[in-house]
Amino acid sequence: MGERIAFAVAGLAALGSGGLVITLRSPFQAAVALIVSLFSVAVLFLLMAAPFVAAIQVIVYAGAIVVLFLFVIAYLGDRGVMGAPDRLARYRGLAVLGVLALVAQGGLLLATIDLPGFADDPRPTDDIGSPEAVGRSFIDHYIVPFEATSLLLLVAAVGAVLLAKKAVQAEGGR
């Protein structure tokens, strides 16, 4: 029962702060709401026997990525939210309608899916979420994707440097 209560609290917090992320006007407040959402999802990861992923979620996501966001938002200042007229505002209702249709389809899928024990209590798990288990899985089965992520990070870093260089040159700097 306690697990279900924790799920309800963390799930509602994740959904509520997720709603705040997309409704708040100020990017700064939206980023802080995203931190709350990420922490709630980290709690859910703990409930799902994934302590290592939960730790990485807090350290990398809430700790590094959102802080990067906050730095950029602070750098851009208030000019970041310029009041340009929204040319697509009249289609907003259609966007909501489309998302609602998607949610209805997903709900139908959840209601009709045929997996054993899908809506019952989960079976007890072995040691699947510890750093050791995740590390073994990486090295034993997923070594190529693991190396590919390093390439991806390198390309992203080079891309960011190139973008910054171009922006500085556009301003007349070197």
Next chain:
Amino acid sequence: MTGVPLAWYLGLSGGLFALGLLGVMIRRNPLLLLLAIELMLNAANVALIGFSRYWNITDGHVFALVVMVVAASEVVVGLGLVVAVFRARLALDVDQMSSLKG
């Protein structure tokens, strides 16, 4: 009545994904767009870890970690673009950024 069934996790994941999708469609500020994309990536991670728990295997955790790496790369490049647009004295509005070049 002790554990949380997979269906609940998938429902929550779908709800989070729908919120992120809605955010991408109704917001015009590129920063808020990136935040909404983060929300969607997180929803996918919840589903991955949920299935990992269901099948009692570690593979979903590995995928979730790879998704996090992709999210980090995407944020780095996306924020680089936002800053470049900002320094070129353009409005931060994805509608007006539709013809980026050079």
